Amino acid sequence: MILPIVMYGDPGLRQKGVRIEKITPDVKRLIDDMFETMYEAAGVGLAAQQVGQALQLTVLDVRAVKDRPSTLEVDGKPVDVAAFMPLVLINPKITPSGDPVKGPEGCLSFPQVYADVTRPESVEVEATNAAGKTIHFKAGGLLARAVQHEVDHLNGILFIDRMSSEAKAEIKNEIETLQAETRAALKKKSG
Ligand code: ZN
Secondary structure, eight states: OOOOOOOTTOGGGGOOOBOOOSOOHHHHHHHHHHHHHHHHTTOSEEEGGGGTOOBSEEEEOOTTOOSSOEEEEETTEEOOHHHHOSEEEEEEEEEEEEEEEEEEEEETTEEEEEEEEEEEEEEEEEEEOTTSOEEEEEEEHHHHHHHHHHHHHHTTOOGGGGSOHHHHHHTHHHHHHHHHHHHHHHHHHTO
16 A cells, blocks of 8 residues: 655654564555555655654665665675665664765655765664564665665654755755645644
8 A cells, every 4th residue: 555655844754763573464564555655656765754653664675776876795795786675674773884975865755855965885784674584784875875864764863954054055945845835734634
């Protein structure tokens, strides 16, 4: 089922996700719905907060992006990125490393808003997958950026928080309009 995506201005995006202790049928259904929603919106990642669930859960798939490569290592050895997708991260713990890299970023909760964000070039990840198994990997390139962006969502942090004041100034009008529209829609919904 395609879920409505929570837009910027909704306080739900600022909520820190609760740990998932058990992968129940409801959690499995949510994971399926999140993938369906992400693919339909042509995104590479989606966090539970973006579908109104404050949980430590995100889904990713970088396969559709051909012009921005990703790298992946498991146990210190290079692994085929495509074979590792799609990716479910439950209760992820990340350790970013390497030099800061500036790159363009978007977010499904900010339609049509793109800006440069500087993030460490790689990230080590430990998480639980959809089968309840612990996974470890090290990502680089687009996947490293996407993982950091999504794990930020799980902690109520948005990409605008990571932008330089110059980058944020360029999109100021767009995000203020979006925030006002979202708040107006929420007010209408709550009567
Ligand atoms: Zn996002």
